[in-house]
Amino acid sequence: MSLQAEAPTVEELPEGRYSDRELSWLAFNNRVLDLAKDAQRVPLLERAKFLAIFSSNLDEFYMVRVAGLKRRIDAGVAVPSPAGIMPRDLHDAILTRTAELVADQSRVFNEDVRPALENQGIRILDWAELTEDEQHRMHELFTERIFPVLTPLAVDSSHPFPYISGLSINLAVLLNHPTTEGRQFARIKLPSILSRFVPLGSGRFIPLEKLIVEHLDEVFSGMQVLQYTTFRVTRNEDVEVEEDDAENILFALEKELLSRKVGRSPVRLEVEETIDDEMLKLLTSELDISEREVFKIPAPLDLTGLFALTSIDREDLSYPGFLPKTHPDLLMGVESSKPADIFKALRKKDVLVQHPYDSFATSVQRLVEQAAADPRVLAIKQTLYRTSGDSPIIDALIEAAMAGKQVLALVEIKARFDEQANIAWARKLEKYGVHVVYGMVGLKTHCKLMLIVRDEPDGLRRYAHIGTGNYNPKTARMYEDMGLLTCNPIITDDVARLFNHLSGMTRETNYRRLLVAPAGIRNGLIENIEHEIANHRAGLPARIRIKVNSVVDEATIDALYRASNAGVPVDMWVRGICAVRPGVPGLSENLRVRSILGRFLEHSRLFWFENAGNPSVGIGSSDLMHRNLDRRVETIVSITNPGHIAQIGELFDLAFDDQTVSWRLHDRAWTQVTTDENGVPLRDIQEFLIARVSTRRH
Incomplete structure (x- = not known):
């Protein structure tokens, strides 16, 4: 890509010009949830899968981003984010928004997707709903595969509260000893050897905890089971490695991975909404977690288990088969x-x-x-x-x-x-x-x-x-x-x-057709942006088009704001986090942001600069984030073949066409647009590309 540029223009930009990256990420996961809600465009089993993806995404967000935020709070780091939010206020905002999203996910599953699945003969059942033959087979499964690996752990004066591993599903059981009539708490970790939802055949499943609960009398022989519930803890799982030299990286990382198993502080506790107050108090006390970090959810917990439904052979409820073609x-x-x-x-x-x-x-x-x-x-x-x-x-x-x-x-x-x-x-x-x-x-x-x-x-x-x-x-x-x-x-x-x-x-550090981070990508992109500003002021064709997974880097965003203010059209195609605030008067009136989610995960990073009518175009591995630009080795290679430039240009044209399904960002608010003003469905860019490839002979 061209590295020629005019000297940057110094321009005052207003405070508060960035959206917060964590809240923007939650907005991205809400777009994933939108797909689970979309009965018109998304097949039923795919909607269930998007519910699972939503849960999986949220797990990783808490393990890494929320865990890092809590570390800063615990360390007394009182520095506002680039969006101007203090760490404690941001944590509170994340917890509030997460509670809203999780409640919405539960509603979509229990009131929409689950009944629709049942109408198609796909059912997640309680024990009482199993046939006699299914109950017999599940009895055998428990005896042969589950009971031998269960390890019930009691909590009393001689048995401390056990360590609860991150993301494991656990049964909390309250027992009564028939002789002493003393109440006792016990915990059972659900084994990972079986699917979260155990398949019974013919599209029928039973949650693993329901299977174990039916056999608690065998697990706690001689004890009276008073009550039980499920819970799940999320812990800080981000890896921190001190690197003395390259030869020690491998050994340092292996040691760090071992330490993941113990000592990681909790950042979230999920419990069934029917949990007993006394049991919840015990869990929060022993896990040293605040009430605000507790999420009460309708059973079943952990909807990542819905990935198990993808094994069901129902072409009528899934995306149509697609076979990639040789170029x-x-x-x-x-x-x-x-x-x-x-x-x-x-x-x-x-x-x-x-x-x-x-x-x-x-x-x-x-x-x-x-x-x-x-x-x-x-x-x-x-x-x-x-x-x-x-x-x-x-x-x-x-x-x-x-x-x-x-x-x-x-x-x-x-x-x-x-x-x-x-x-x-x-x-x-x-x-x-x-x-x-x-x-x-x-x-x-x-x-x-x-x-x-x-x-x-x-x-x-x-x-x-x-x-x-x-x-x-x-x-x-x-x-x-x-x-x-x-x-x-x-x-x-x-x-x-x-x-x-x-x-x-x-x-x-010097390359002819590559931009390489950490030394070259930010500077190279900003120089190209400034070059577009200079071209526009000289009356030459100028335009900027960028496709990335995430955009957070303030220096790059500020350069794009300057371009917008100078009159350069800026189009940004962003799948995930977006700290840019488009359409704000006096800041970003010439800047548009679109997001496209669907059957395939949009992952390519594309960079287009009009360059006075001779486009400077690149593809690469880098998002516009600090970690990519400062702490990773990334590359962007310039594309010079006119046919390839036209191919990339067409992708941008399709993405920003008002007849294409997308989420559109104005300031901090995302709006999903799937139909035109007459209610006619818009083009799905991925389905459009599938159809075009499918017409090729090979």
């Missing part, structure tokens, strides 16, 4: 459905793929697999941030190393919540001779890069992939991402020098 430029010929020699294809032209519409398996995955099997390939270098448990990418790298090729894998073992899996992959790769680098001290390596060195008749040639998403074949079918496949010598030289930097050989 036309990666086929052997117009009349062939066979994948091409990918090296030969890339020598003809660069290829821009958009997943999941363009197949990941026949593009990115095929590139690394073909490289592993090709005797002319001398070396493969690749970053791995997240990948799947049975990754063909990992298998190909191992195959290449065993064939004698030089293979470098940069495994980011600090990828949040994937740390344990990535440590395992790192160990496995090292075992088979892959050179493994664990990232850079103080930085996460989040860029998505692959470099292949091949010995060809006219000399060594390098091939590269630069993407917006992870090398994960599973998420590549669910996440919308883009990637550039190229053998352009300028780009591949940039990528080669970046890999050398990452493996510790250089201190490279």
